[in-house]
Amino acid sequence: NAGVTQTPKFQVLKTGQSMTLQCAQDMNHNSMYWYRQDPGMGLRLIYYSASEGTTDKGEVPNGYNVSRLNKREFSLRLESAAPSQTSVYFCASSGLVEQFFGPGTRLTVL
Amino acid sequence: RKEVEQDPGPFNVPEGATVAFNCTYSNSASQSFFWYRQDCRKEPKLLMSVYSSGNEDGRFTAQLNRASQYISLLIRDSKLSDSATYLCVVNMGGSYIPTFGRGTSLIVHP
Numbered sequence: 001n002a003g004v005t006q007t008p009k010f011q012v013l014k015t016g017q018s019m020t021l022q023c024a025q026d027m028n029h030n031s032m033y034w035y036r037q038d039p040g041m042g043l044r045l046i047y048y049s050a051s052e053g054t055t056d057k058g059e060v061p062n063g064y065n066v067s068r069l070n071k072r073e074f075s076l077r078l079e080s081a082a083p084s085q086t087s088v089y090f091c092a093s094s095g096l097v098e099q100f101f102g103p104g105t106r107l108t109v110l
Numbered sequence: 111r112k113e114v115e116q117d118p119g120p121f122n123v124p125e126g127a128t129v130a131f132n133c134t135y136s137n138s139a140s141q142s143f144f145w146y147r148q149d150c151r152k153e154p155k156l157l158m159s160v161y162s163s164g165n166e167d168g169r170f171t172a173q174l175n176r177a178s179q180y181i182s183l184l185i186r187d188s189k190l191s192d193s194a195t196y197l198c199v200v201n202m203g204g205s206y207i208p209t210f211g212r213g214t215s216l217i218v219h220p
Contacts, residue, residue, distance in 0.1 A: 031206050033207075040212070041212070042197075042210055042211065042212035042213060043154070043197075043210045045207060048206060048207060050206045058207070088151075090153055090154075094206075094208075097142045097144075097201055097208075098144065098156055098159070099154075099156075099199075099208060100156075101153035101154050101155070102153060103152070103153050104151075104152075104153055
């Protein structure tokens with residue numbers, strides 16, 4: 001039982017490049033989330049998926065897209081990376097209420 | 111006014127001290143309350159849920175005051191390993207989106 005896994009752990013991009021962050025959970029949770037965390041800003045919700053087949057915008061969705069591929073997987077795509085997207089990205093899943101987080105992806109955009 | 115507010119600290123305490131954090135929330139319809147712990151450069155992890163009757167887990171005690179809309183976390187006999195950021199999380203009933211505070215930093219020194 002791996003919980004929530006994320007790949008990659010680290011990534012450096014140049015401005016304008018694209019990439020997809022992968023997230024998978026093996027807890028049979030319906031809800032999945034993408035957050036970014038910046039110093040002094042706390043966790044900010046980018047997108048979430050309440051169930052397979054649905055996605056909704058969170059607090060800071062601009063510059064991102066998501067895909068809920070199936071119940072297990074929820075990916076986050078940066079189509080044209082910008083330096084302002086330098087951050088730590090966390091994926092999370094939840095069953096009834098409690099959230100479980102992945103280890104994070106540390107992304108730097110130059 | 112932010113939905114969930116915490117004193118960012120840092121709270122700097124010696125080993126063995128007792129320390130308490132408060133967290134206030136603005137939405138009186140909130141139904142679920144949690145404390146998460148986040149170590150430096152790691153993912154948040156659930157520390158404990160907060161129940162109306164209060165709950166205790168070893169050296170940690172959590173309390174909920176619905177009338178004043180705050181929750182608290184008390185740590186007794188602080189250990190060096192308690193050094194971390196403590197996140198207050200509030201969830202409205204029926205909502206898929208927990209609301210996170212920005213966290214309170216605790217530093218326990220020898």
